[in-house]
Amino acid sequence: MSESKVLLVDDERDFVEALSERMSHRGLDVVTAVSAKDAIQMAQGETFDVIVLDLKMPEIDGLETLKILKQTNANTHFILLTGYATAEKGIRAMLSGAEEVLEKPSNVDILIKKIEKLVSKKMIEL
Amino acid sequence: MNRKWDVIGSEGFKFMGKMNASISHEIKNVLAIINENAGLLEDFTLMAGKGQGLDPERLKSLAGKIQHQVQRADRIIRNMNTFAHSVDETRKKVDLGEVVAFMAALSERPASMKGVALEVTPPLRPISITTNPFLLEILIWRCLDFAMAVCGTGKTVVLKTERNDQGANITFSQLKRLSDASSRTWFPQDLENALADSLGAEIVVNESVGEIVLGLPENIE
Secondary structure, eight states: OOOOEEEEEOSOHHHHHHHHHHHHHTTOEEEEESSHHHHHHHHHHSOOSEEEEESOOSSSOHHHHHHHHHHHOTTOEEEEEESSOOHHHHHHHHHHTOSEEEESSOOHHHHHHHHHHHHTOOOOOO | OOHHHHHHHHHHHHHHHHHHHHHHHHHHHHHHHHHHHHHHHHHHHHHHHTTOOOOHHHHHHHHHHHHHHHHHHHHHHHHHHHHHGGGSOSSEEEEHHHHHHHHHHHTHHHHHHTTOEEEEEOOSSOOEEEEOHHHHHHHHHHHHHHHHHSSGGGOEEEEEEEEOSSEEEEEEEOOTTTTSHHHHTTSSOHHHHHHHHHHTOEEEEETTTTEEEEEEESBOO
16 A cells, blocks of 8 residues: 655754654655745645645745645645644635644644545554 | 824734744744654654664754754743843833844744844944833834845845944845835834834935934933
8 A cells, every 4th residue: 555645844844854754653655845935846746645734934824835735736635734723724724725724733643643534544553 | 192102002012912922933833843853752662662773863863952942942932031021111221232132033033934034243342222122122123124025135134233423323234125116105104203203213214225224312311
């Protein structure tokens, strides 16, 4: 069974490196980007099952990035990460095309369960 | 109530809110990094329980990353505390170079969100002025916020503090879009003028060299 491919995008490099490794331990094929521009470029060259994206990033924010990515990745699922998950943010995220919104710091197992649900595949349990 | 103080009061609250929101977001990011690196440590112990060896160098590196983030959070919270105490006194002797460096540190995240780098050139020797610290911080922020909007593609704003005959100058330079016709009408506006008036300060916009100069008296009246 092929691994689900995930693009993880956040401008905090230490966060992205640690979380991507934890996701890899659990059976995901994870590619990382530390800027919206990098993410947009990567998504043009590869197809991802899920893109996990920080809401607040320098220069192009998460919602704007999401809208751009959705144009070229119609079949990709999107999960947004935010420091403060308010109802208003949740609604804006959903209206922009995200399927889930998670507050940071988050529990990796909750993130994995959400990805499993979106791609309909079970991941490795540590 | 005097309109000038209405404007300053209202903007003072907004400034406090904006800075506190920025600080809290940064702390959340630090907590997220600590959370994931601590989680990785947990993953390794679970994997060790299933027979996979532990790499001491890797563990040491993770511990180092967590400690680094704790130090980062400590710096952020110290800045937050300094900011909170800037309202304690309405007339105080301050080290202007330190105030400018502090405001640059406080503004680092909002600047980063706009893709702008801040460079601080401190004065050759300490410059003391007697002023209203909180109002000065708001005015520096307002100058900086505008400077970031007109710094152009170079995306760097340089802040330089120097002594002058009346007190001191803070110069915001490398503002390559300052001479754009649309930029010129933005600044200074009512708020900046009200703050400058309260501080005995003067704002000079030098379009030809792409600079804003904030002149401050040695002693607020």
